Amino acid sequence: MNALNLRELFSVSNLRQLSAPILIVMILSMMVLPLPVFLLDVFFTFNIAVSVMVMLVAMYSKKPLDFSVFPTVLLVTTLLRLSLNVASTRIVLLNGHSGPDAAGKVIEAFGHFLVGGNTAVGIVVFVILTIINFVVITKGAGRIAEVSARFTLDAMPGKQMAIDADLNAGLIDEKTAKARRKEIAQEADFYGAMDGASKFVRGDAVAGILILVINIIGGLFVGVVQHNMAAGDAAHTYTLLTIGDGLVAQIPALIISVAAGLVVSRVGDEGDIGGLVIGQLFSNPQVLALTAGIIGVLGLIPGMPNFVFLLLAAGLGWLAWSRNRKLMEPESVAQTQAAAAQAAAAAPQAEAQEASWNDVAPVDVLGLEVGYRLIPMVDKGQDGELLKRIRGLRKKFAQEVGFLSAPVHIRDNLELKPNAYRIALKGVEIGSGEAYPGQYLAINPGRVSGPMSGRETKDPAFGLPAYWIDAGSREQAHGLGYTVVDASTVVATHLNHLILNHAAELLGRQETQALLDHIGKESPKLVDDLVPKLLPISAVQRVLQNLLDEGVNIRDMRTIIEVLAEFAPRNQDPVELTSKVREALGRAIIQGLFPGTAEVQVMALEPSLERILMQAMSASGEGGAIEPGLADTLLRQTAQIAQRQEDIGLPPVLLVPAPLRMLLSRFLRRAVPTLKVISNAEVPESRTIRVTAMVGAAA
Known part of the structure; x- marks a missing residue:
């Protein structure tokens, strides 16, 4: 031992x-x-x-x-x-x-x-x-x-925000x-x-x-x-x-x-210091050539140690010539390739063939077009950083939203500005911006301690004031409280923001069928009993799109299918089915808006306004119609109160009776994009509701 x-x-x-x-x-x-x-x-x-x-x-x-x-x-x-x-x-x-x-x-x-x-x-x-x-x-x-x-x-705060x-x-x-x-x-x-x-x-x-x-x-x-x-x-x-x-x-x-x-x-x-010094100090042949010339002139002055000066000038001159030759080699290769391409273009073309269905190109669901200076960011041969980020975006989208979106088709567009990019959904532009490879975007989150010297712009995703800065200014920007991201991250963040905002349009018939097939592998009886026996796939797709349109993820497909199977025999209306699904997903919806077990702090309608809206909806039928003056007041007050909610750190959430939820959600969404409208039936009994503001109280 x-x-x-x-x-x-x-x-x-x-x-x-x-x-x-x-x-x-x-x-x-x-x-x-x-x-x-x-x-x-x-x-x-x-x-x-x-x-x-x-x-x-x-x-x-x-x-x-x-x-x-x-x-x-x-x-x-x-x-x-x-x-x-x-x-x-x-x-x-x-x-x-x-x-x-x-x-x-x-x-x-x-x-x-x-x-x-x-x-x-x-x-x-x-x-x-x-x-x-x-x-x-x-x-x-x-x-x-x-x-x-x-x-x-x-x-540190800016770096943490960037992470x-x-x-x-x-x-x-x-x-x-x-x-x-x-x-x-x-x-x-x-x-x-x-x-x-x-x-x-x-x-x-x-x-x-x-x-x-x-x-x-x-x-x-x-x-x-x-x-x-x-x-x-x-x-x-x-x-x-x-x-x-x-x-x-x-x-x-x-x-x-x-x-x-x-x-x-x-x-x-x-890299190590030795490599950095050699790479940066002796990489420019013009600097080496000018230095050789100055030292050589000094070496010709009588009384100077001529041999030493001229020997050093000769060494620097040879180094400048060597570096210049290495830099010219890639350019000559590029010129050779360009000449070959021109020769091929000048060759006699075959007679144009008859038009065929192959000439009809389908429209890409998601497209990203870039100017020529952004091509290295998306070039697979150059290991473009943006390609990796887009793959990560699709994976995270599938994990958080609940379905796999269409791939992003990337191509260059010489009609765009050299540093510009454009994001298209089904051939229609939904976002654009500019990015500068090698530079960084310093974004002002609202509490910086001073301005930056650089190209003033706005963050393309969220519209925050920002500056394009050089790499050497990163630490200064971090110190002033800016969030600093590279060019690839700027484009990827913008693309991710737009994909999330248009998730409902990305869920097509093919994606819905693939999602049901995926669920059917684990619960085949559940899916077979719903589609097509009780509901056509188009109705299921519409319900899922309604949920995505209001920012509700569809990861819990088991609950969604069970609710649809329960209520589909009595009601085939996608709007009514969406309301029933939302009630079943209420715990997840409220958890996403108010994490933990904290109070549900919401806005609410003043009782008299609530009665007027209920009467208007009953009188005009399912679509609902609001008197123009009342509609204008409702929009204005809701926007003001929602802004106050955001200023004090609370999400802008409006609590309304279930019959009014869909009507007000569609009506108020254009004026207040960040507003979430929930119904009383969606709040779990275990959560405490506290009304922080009343819409229509001053009316």
Whole structure:
């Protein structure tokens, strides 16, 4: 049993968990326990190796969160350097009189080889390194971390709204949404930690200067007073050892500071820093050619190092020529393909054949036409992002609404503007807009803290004010509270909004039959008893369209078919059947409008107005007719009260008697598109009704 416990204690996972506490205890022990000279050399070498490793990891990280442990690493490495300073100071003051290698070979090498054994040069080099670290790198990285932390926190609501918008539009699933929310929280925590961790580096630089001064003064005192050395010899010996000790600590500190600057200053996450720098700095042949020309002109000036300048100019010129040739290759291929196409078009055409039924092209149920600049977004060969989003839209629509819509047929239209698109339903345009690939749409949700610089426009789906901005302005837009989405998301969201609004028109006879066939696989008797024995499929289709027309999903087809089978023998009217189905689906309808078990806070008709409408409906028959003056007042008051409901965060829902529901729903829908009209019979007995406003109270 004891052997088993020991094996578990020293397992790989346990050793990894114990490594961090053991390392911290060792670092703290170096401050109070004397170290042999050999171990001091080992730890100094280890410190240099860790700093180089940290810098390389920072360079090869594709985004800051890939190195999320960096603030902790910054603290540990700073603590390690200070512990080594304390340990080396102890050895320098105790054994410095015995020679230049008293504190180890590493300190001796840095004190003699790097500065040539000259104390003045050593002090100057140390001070310069400290100034570079403290004033330039650390201060700049700290400022970037501070601003990034503030903007990241300010941008969190906008990013969360963008995730919710993608989730609602079906562009991502719940798992992806959770992962993106977690990443946003981690990003805010990371920049906040970096803001505080940068103070470690600044404090380390200050501590290095103070330790240098203290060691020189202390070494001079120890050498002269305790070891009877001459003042000049003591100053030279202890100063060199102190400078070597300072450089050994300051150079790794400088490397770590550079790593911190690389982590917090990067923009974008397309690749590692080296690849980004090479790709962006040396990608433009015009820039390289102009630089080569300027350097070449400078190289021709008498007195200049002509060979060096001309050699560099030649190298830049060759690089510009090479880059230009690579950029021209795709263009020449495109020109060759265009010439081949023209030759094929110029070839003799076969005589036109007689017209046939093949020439009659059916109208697409759903169509998306794009200008030529939007073609890459929908090109399968270029892995267009919009294609993936449209597939996700259809899947989410089927899951939420209850049937599979017709596929979206996409084609280019050269008659449109280059960045324009048009959405058509059965050949008729139902929406249009413009999108700019490579740019982002910053949408104002109503509570932003300032305007943006960009192309002013409106969100095509919901009509909110917005700006088209460049990729570099995304973080600024997030910080100001804008919801930022890319061009593909703009088109996909617009398409999704229109599909939901026209769901009833998308449910054709073919879709209805496919839906019944799908239900019939699990409940064949239920479907066979209804269609065509009790109801024709056209009546079922009309009932489903009535439900969709009023925003009621048809996922619960079992309940819908059961209600139709119950009431169809007595009534074949689709309007009456729709009312019965709505009553059966009342719990789901109310749950969709008022989630949870909260009160059903609705608008209602003033009793006298309700009686007038009931009398008008009884007098004029089933269709109903309202006196024009009364109709105008009803429309105006309903719109005003519905707007007040939305302003206080409540859905605009009007509760009316069952006989009036269909009439008022159709009558008020055009004036107040967001209004939902429900009947008393649709509210479950378990829900409490509270009337928040009365329509017609002032009449």
